[in-house]
Amino acid sequence: MSATPETPALDLSWLDLFDEPAAVEPSDRGLTLEAIAANGLAAREDAPRDMTPRLRGASARANAHRQGLTYQTKADVWADQCLALYEEAVQRQWSSARDIPWGELEPLPDETERAVCQLATMLAEVEFIAGDVPGQWLPSISGDEFEVGLFLMSQIMDEARHTDVFRKRALANGGGLLAQGAGLGLRNLLDAKDFTEMSVLMHVQAEGFVQSMFRMGELIGPTAADKRIFRMAAQDESRHLAFGVMHLKHVLAETPERREEIHHYLDRAEERSGGGSGDVTFPPVFESLAILLGGGRDHFDEGVAKFLLLRRRQVREYLHRLDVAGLGDRRERLGPALTPFAA
């Protein structure tokens, strides 16, 4: 039997699909996504779109399948900086194995080690969800906004690294994993039914609260390794936050009629004392932070005072970010658990 695949006649129509040559130039940051979005290839609201896996700018196949529902409006998912944020993510990847001075860890007083490990246990939990959430939304993003997808894929990698670095910290110095977080309000991140809802709750609120804590890492971390973990993780979180703030800004600018809807998501989330992965009021987290901030169990009350300072930073920075995004009126309707800290 003759099985060789037959060689069909040449078609070559694909050769005629290309426009006039228009090369793009690398900059001192190499050849970036921004550079290749030139020449009429930038994301546009009015470009012809479909729900196939086609990425923006490719010629459409007449017989292409739809792949499932995707957002058909740029504003639903877009953030102007997502191209630059993706490129930054690629340039600033780090290794939890090699970039943390694990070798410098030394035995700590038991209660301090336990407090660090409790915090690391909570964060190893929180960061796990932070990767699932962007993964869940990838199929909803149209190929017309594929840079948003690329950014979320880089976030998935970042969050994997965060999950692993906090797990490593818990196990690197003889402490181990302590109590599971309870009532951390993580489900609400997975429960979001809209991209903007998810982004406001995760990128802006939850990751914002976490970021304010990481930024106090110099005070929290008892060792050079701990301080460095917080610093490196904060670098990543600042991208995730920036995406959320810029997305919210874009949504409010393009679809101002969504303002009340967005407030409503926040109303609900703030009922859970700020919910999401920033919930530092859960006793094991609150108490371990107080021990670390105070400098030992004997200085617990001093630690509580500093903890309240952290809380204030979280709330103030949260309000500031919302203000930058154009939701400055959030200040007037902040949830009761957060208002004492807005001053």
Added chain:
Amino acid sequence: MPADAALLEAARARARALGWDDGLIDRALEHGYGADAIGGALDAKLAGKQASLFLDRPRIPPDLTWMQSPTEWGVRATPADAEHGLTVADIMVGSYGEVPDLWTDRTEIARGSHPAEGTIEDMGYTIFEKAIAWAPSVADLYEEAIRERWAAATDLGWRSLEALPEDIERAICQLMTEQSERAYAQAVVLGRWLPEISYGFVELKLFLGSVIYDLARHAEAFRKRALANGGGLGLQAPTDLVRGAAEARSFPELAAYLFVQDSAMLAFFDEAGALARNQLERDLYALAARDRARLMRYQIERLASYLEAYPDRRVEQHLYLRKAEIRMAREWRDPAVREPLALLLGGGRDGMAQGEAALLAMRRRQVEAYLANLAAAGFERAPRLHSALRAYVEPAAD
């Protein structure tokens, strides 16, 4: 005493300046707060409301029951290889390294920590059986991916690109358009499965995160190559194969289905240097092949573990493989898939006849690699290989 009184007066003055309630400091002392608490609150410059929240109620001593959580106290993870640092494999120590065959916790509990029973919602994970998705090397593959990371913007010689004959440039661009979409679509499909995987298999999720990120960079790098040298984007990739991955109803179906494409892609990038017209493309293909080799190792190990754990699911795998084989073979016949490769392998439009022959040989090696990968996983497919692919490995008897 006078010194204490002076200190107290100074504290009251600072409190007034911060807008604290009159008498708050005295009430705090009555509640049992010491100088460190009050001093700490003043140093932190807490506003009135915040200070009241803290100091205007009886001091409740910390609970600290979490400190009693049982841990493997004293078990320290240390790097096995100083060069590699502290890896995920290194922290698989004591009970923390035990990955259960069946994980039963529906919450987001970090494996190895002390459960807060009955107080946390079901997070909706669906993958609780290790052999569904696990492979023994996932922790190592994850760290390898991090060590082997690269950046499309800066690790490829974009400035070295030189103008190519128009038909060649367009063939490259058509190939890049297709590959960019395929990589992106695969990352999307895998991303959708992340929320299904429970914390029992955290190392697997870390690895899949690295795969998704690799594929993102492939999508990015191929697109950049299409746009870097005056060609542009061509026709979108055919959609049959990618659609089938999105249709998978379970992780094992997805993995089996993708096994076909993953094998073919790795074999393709392994020898795509033959298509390259410059160093940039050679580097790009080699980097893509290196990333895909990790994915393939995972695929082979996973399938082997799966078949061992679920021998009754063996025959069923043929269904998913067959579905992917049919779709891949159909796409291989698509002019916008086949012709750019033939053109590049033949060195231009004039050489397309030789190019077609070279492409047939490449396709044969891709199918052989696929069958060899299955065989490495302990799965014999050759006798049941779909005729559309069999045609490539069993040339006509003449």
